[in-house]
Amino acid sequence: MTEEAGSLHSCLLARLAQREQQGLLRVRQQRQGPQQPQLQLDGRALVSFCSNDYLGLANHPRVLEACREGLSRYGLGSGAAHLVTGHSAAHQALEEELADFLGRDRVLLFSTGYMANVGVINALMREGDRVAQDALNHASLLDGGWLSRAESRRYAHLDMQALESLLVEGPATQRLIATDGVFSMDGDVAPLPALIAIARRHRAWLLVDDAHGIGCLGAQGRGLLEQASSAASPITQDDVPILIGTLGKAFGTSGAFVAGSAALIEYLQQFARPYLFSTAMPAAIAHATRCSLQLLREQGWRRQRLQELTWRFRDHARTLGLTLTNSASPVQAVILGANLRAVQASRILLEEGVQVSAIRPPTVPEGTARLRITFSAEHTDEQLAQLLRALERIAHDVP
Ligand SMILES: *Cc1c(COP(=O)(O)O)cnc(C)c1O
Numbered sequence: 462m463t464e465e466a467g468s469l470h471s472c473l474l475a476r477l478a479q480r481e482q483q484g485l486l487r488v489r490q491q492r493q494g495p496q497q498p499q500l501q502l503d504g505r506a507l508v509s510f511c512s513n514d515y516l517g518l519a520n521h522p523r524v525l526e527a528c529r530e531g532l533s534r535y536g537l538g539s540g541a542a543h544l545v546t547g548h549s550a551a552h553q554a555l556e557e558e559l560a561d562f563l564g565r566d567r568v569l570l571f572s573t574g575y576m577a578n579v580g581v582i583n584a585l586m587r588e589g590d591r592v593a594q595d596a597l598n599h600a601s602l603l604d605g606g607w608l609s610r611a612e613s614r615r616y617a618h619l620d621m622q623a624l625e626s627l628l629v630e631g632p633a634t635q636r637l638i639a640t641d642g643v644f645s646m647d648g649d650v651a652p653l654p655a656l657i658a659i660a661r662r663h664r665a666w667l668l669v670d671d672a673h674g675i676g677c678l679g680a681q682g683r684g685l686l687e688q689a690s691s692a693a694s695p696i697t698q699d700d701v702p703i704l705i706g707t708l709g710k711a712f713g714t715s716g717a718f719v720a721g722s723a724a725l726i727e728y729l730q731q732f733a734r735p736y737l738f739s740t741a742m743p744a745a746i747a748h749a750t751r752c753s754l755q756l757l758r759e760q761g762w763r764r765q766r767l768q769e770l771t772w773r774f775r776d777h778a779r780t781l782g783l784t785l786t787n788s789a790s791p792v793q794a795v796i797l798g799a800n801l802r803a804v805q806a807s808r809i810l811l812e813e814g815v816q817v818s819a820i821r822p823p824t825v826p827e828g829t830a831r832l833r834i835t836f837s838a839e840h841t842d843e844q845l846a847q848l849l850r851a852l853e854r855i856a857h858d859v860p
Contacts, residue, residue, distance in 0.1 A: 484800035485821055495520040498840045502816060508844045509816040510834045515677050515791050516763040517839030518713030518753045531748030539741035543570075544730070547741030551748040558754055559706075559718055563675075563683055565698050567726035571735060572742045574672055574707035574717035575601040579608060580733035581668065581703065581719055582639065586611035590635040593627045593665070595619065597647060600824075602639045602670055611637070618644075621655045628663040636663060642671030642685035643678065646825050646833060648788025650674070653689040657700045668703035676711025677791055682757050682764055698722060708746075712753040716742045763838035767791050770836040770845055777849045781856040794820075795832040795852070797859065803830035806855045813851035 467475075480486050493501035496519040500509040518524050531551055539547040552570055559568040571577035582605035586592055590611035594603060597618045606613030616623035628636050638660055640651045651669065660667040671684040679687025686696045686704065698704075698721060708716040719729060729736060757763070771791055778785055784796040797803045800821045807819035810832070821830045832855075834848070 484804055498837055498844055500816060507811070507814055507816040508847055510836065510840075510848055511816055511818045512837065513673070513710040513835060514713050514837055515673075515711045515767060515835070516713065516757060516760075517837045518711070518756060521713065521753075521756065523756065524713060524749050524752050527752035528745050528749035531743075531745030535744035535748070537743055537745065539743055541741065542737060542739060543741045544737060549741075549744035549747065551744040551751070552741060555747045555751050555754070556718070558751060560720060562754060562758065563704065563706075563720045565704065565720040566723040568718045568720045569726045569729050569733075569736065570742065570747065571717045571719070571733075572739055573715075574599075574670070574705070574709070575604075576735035576739065577705050577707075577717040577719055578602045578670060579605040580735035581705065581729060582606055582611075582637065583609045583734060584729055584732040585666065585703075586635065586637055589632075590637070591627070591631070592637045592639055593624055595640045595644075595651065597644050597826075598639060598641050599645050599670060599672065602641070602668075606639065619649070619652060621652065621659060624656075625659055625663070628659070628665055636665035637668060638665050639668045640670070641673075642669050642675075643673035643790045643792060645673055645792065646820060646831075647786040647794055648673075648790040648792030649786055650685055650689075650790065653685065653696060653701070654694075657696070666703065667701050668705065669701050670705040672705070672707040672710055672717075673790060673792055675706040676757050677764060677767060680761075682711070682761070708750050708753075711757065712750055714746050714750045714753055716746060716750065766838040767836055770838075770840055773845060774834070774836070774849070778852060781849075781853060783852065783856060791836040793834045793836070795834065795855070797830055797832065798828055800830045802859055803832060806832055806859050809854050809858060810848075810851045813847070813854065815848055815851045817848075 490502045496512050496514050498508055500507050535549050541547040556568040556570055578601040586609045588610040592606040592611050592613040594606055594615045595618055596615040614627050616627050643650050656667060674684035676682050678684050686701060690696045702721055704720045706718055708714045786794045797806055803819035807817055810817050817832045817834055820833045
């Protein structure tokens with residue numbers, strides 16, 4: 462769009478009107494109670510399939526109790542960045558427990574996943590370097606690449622040949638490959654063995670953001686790296702030196718972390734600007750997350766339940782003739798194409814008492830607007846049945 466210079470007000474109104482015409486305007490709804498499958502949204506009781514609280518820990522009584530215990534021990538605000546006086550014993554313990562869980566030397570906490578991704582890419586890459594990104598990477602990885610002084614380039618989703626061409630092109634400088642583990646809008650996964658081999662061959666650094674995998678995938682919940690490992694060839698810290706995870710999803714709390722070698726973590730602690738210049742997450746959240754981690758390790762049934770719901774959903778959706786992505790994760794997408802189709806489908810679901818988000822560009826590529834359905838271990842069989850009944854209407858009523 463070309464636009465003439467104008468007042469701020471008229472300019473913003475014109476851009477908003479254009480957004481609306483494209484069917485891309487987003488609206489917020491107010492949730493009255495806790496994040497759980499049975500929700501109160503704008504005063505309406507709904508069954509929700511659009512949170513990332515995969516294991517159902519966001520409102521777990523033990524996690525809430527741990528948070529209260531953390532509050533009485535540490536107070537609420539951290540009051541400073543980690544390197545000043547913000548780093549508490551709870552943060553330290555959580556870092557050590559996460560490192561132990563993931564089999565890595567050390568872990569560094571960030572206040573959000575967005576900040577972790579922007580911080581890590583900026584700290585590692587310099588002017589003249591190149592970042593190669595999967596085209597469907599999370600916005601925070603893409604933004605991290607663009608904000609860094611390195612050249613950030615995207616390769617076609619999962620296309621290893623396109624990735625290799627990006628790595629060999631141009632002068633030989635430092636290369637970083639950045640990829641989601643589980644892709645957040647499609648639920649499919651990065652081809653780790655191929656990525657590891659390519660990174661080795663071109664001496665590129667490999668970063669995997671497993672925000673949707675850790676807690677959900679792998680027998681012990683260690684994520685895509687565990688799922689893609691075999692006894693004969695485990696995927697180690699040497700294979701994937703930079704591993705990122707978030708705490709706002711399967712852990713049910715808030716925040717994020719980077720896990721890797723002692724050298725990597727020490728380096729990030731010195732150079733990652735969102736780490737240096739931002740207040741530490743409240744210690745009570747770190748304390749509550751320690752409880753989440755314990756539940757995640759002890760209660761393998763939550764992961765099994767998630768898988769069971771996922772497979773039952775896929776079997777049934779296929780019989781309805783709906784188009785699904787190639788996903789074995791709790792992130793499932795029903796591709797509808799046009800933006801307005803997705804909005805219409807989401808409205809029909811709402812009439813049936815089911816909350817599912819319509820995801821449109823620029824979050825996903827043009828022409829691939831979709832319903833994004835995510836499961837929680839806390840969804841009941843009856844709630845799944847309600848979703849499937851509502852999807853039958855989509856299959857019949859949305860042209
Ligand atoms: C959600 C998500 C993030 C951002 O994490 P926040 O803690 O919500 O900021 C980063 N990467 C991926 C792949 C995500 O899905």
